Amino acid sequence: MPDRRSFLKTSALGAAAAPILLDGCTPDSGETPESDARSETGVRPVALSTWDHGLAANDAAWPILTGGGSALDAVEAGVRISEADPTVTSVGYGGRPDRFGRVTLDACIMDERGRCGSVAFLQHIMHPISVARQVMEKTPHVMIVGQGALDFALANGFEREDLLHPDAAAAWERWKEENGEVTPRIDVNNHDTIGMLAVDQAGNLSGACTTSGAAFKYHGRVGDSPIIGAGLYVDNEVGGATATGWGEAVIRAVGCFLVVELMRQGHTPQAACELAVERVIEKNPDWRSIQVGFLALGKNGDHGSFCIAPGFNYALHAPDEGNQLIDSGSRI
Ligand code: SD4
Numbered sequence: 001m002p003d004r005r006s007f008l009k010t011s012a013l014g015a016a017a018a019p020i021l022l023d024g025c026t027p028d029s030g031e032t033p034e035s036d037a038r039s040e041t042g043v044r045p046v047a048l049s050t051w052d053h054g055l056a057a058n059d060a061a062w063p064i065l066t067g068g069g070s071a072l073d074a075v076e077a078g079v080r081i082s083e084a085d086p087t088v089t090s091v092g093y094g095g096r097p098d099r100f101g102r103v104t105l106d107a108c109i110m111d112e113r114g115r116c117g118s119v120a121f122l123q124h125i126m127h128p129i130s131v132a133r134q135v136m137e138k139t140p141h142v143m144i145v146g147q148g149a150l151d152f153a154l155a156n157g158f159e160r161e162d163l164l165h166p167d168a169a170a171a172w173e174r175w176k177e178e179n180g181e182v183t184p185r186i187d188v189n190n191h192d193t194i195g196m197l198a199v200d201q202a203g204n205l206s207g208a209c210t211t212s213g214a215a216f217k218y219h220g221r222v223g224d225s226p227i228i229g230a231g232l233y234v235d236n237e238v239g240g241a242t243a244t245g246w247g248e249a250v251i252r253a254v255g256c257f258l259v260v261e262l263m264r265q266g267h268t269p270q271a272a273c274e275l276a277v278e279r280v281i282e283k284n285p286d287w288r289s290i291q292v293g294f295l296a297l298g299k300n301g302d303h304g305s306f307c308i309a310p311g312f313n314y315a316l317h318a319p320d321e322g323n324q325l326i327d328s329g330s331r332i
Contacts, residue, residue, distance in 0.1 A: 090192030095212025195242025223247025270304030
């Protein structure tokens with residue numbers, strides 16, 4: 001737990017830091033494109049995304065963030081890149097199917113007003129994140145699943161598509177030949193879900209998370225990614241968090257809500273991620289055979305990450321730092 005002094009310090013920062021004023025903190029030559037990233041008021045946008053393909057997501061989000069757009073628009077645009085990329089094997093098109101060979105997708109989005117939308121067990125729609133956003137914006141609900149989510153998407157102009165990429169179909173055939181029964185746990189060898197967090201020039205936070213879930217899962221299985229508080233949570237007063245890995249373990253710990261609440265209590269994003277991994281370990285006796293990683297963004301633009309086993313990385317795009325891939329610290 002934080003001591004009272006660090007708690008007060010963070011609380012005071014939290015109150016004053018939104019938006020974060022960098023004037024006087026960092027020299028700004030006014031010449032580099034990165035310096036243009038700050039608004040006239042000096043707020044520093046940040047984009048943070050899980051895994052290697054987070055680099056491309058950040059690239060898509062960055063012009064929105066530096067052009068004065070919202071973090072909400074930025075995270076949606078960012079994760080749509082992974083959703084459409086067939087080489088990303090745990091998200092959208094190209095995602096591994098369930099044990100019946102069907103690609104079923106989960107996604108959620110949350111904005112600075114605490115609004116959230118989610119879809120789960122959604123088939124045939126390339127961009128579940130955009131359906132989740134429409135659930136948030138057009139309905140009184142948070143979550144719509146299965147056939148209802150598909151009907152909602154089609155009624156709102158989304159196109160029905162076949163999302164089973166030939167490579168994913170081949171992987172499914174191999175899985176059937178090799179065992180055909182056991183759903184592999186998500187460990188260091190199979191992952192890719194994209195979770196993304198951003199702060200915009202107005203100092204507002206949003207987050208998005210989208211996945212095809214566990215490869216060869218039971219039909220109808222839903223993981224943590226579309227569950228607000230498990231795979232994603234954003235509180236504009238404090239910060240945001242997103243998770244990747246074996247969703248069952250994340251749900252048991254209500255992982256991302258936990259990370260944000262730890263930050264609210266005064267922990268840094270890094271410390272909050274580390275404590276949340278400890279909680280996952282406490283709640284999951286099989287923790288050595290799974291991977292779980294958390295990524296967190298504080299209201300002041302600080303970030304942190306931690307995971308169970310080595311191998312989790314994430315992409316950070318911030319002014320003066322460019323778009324870079326960073327290896328997460330791990331418990332093992
Ligand atoms: C799930 N957490 O459905 C997701 C999968 C994942 O990297 O994160 N893969 O359990």
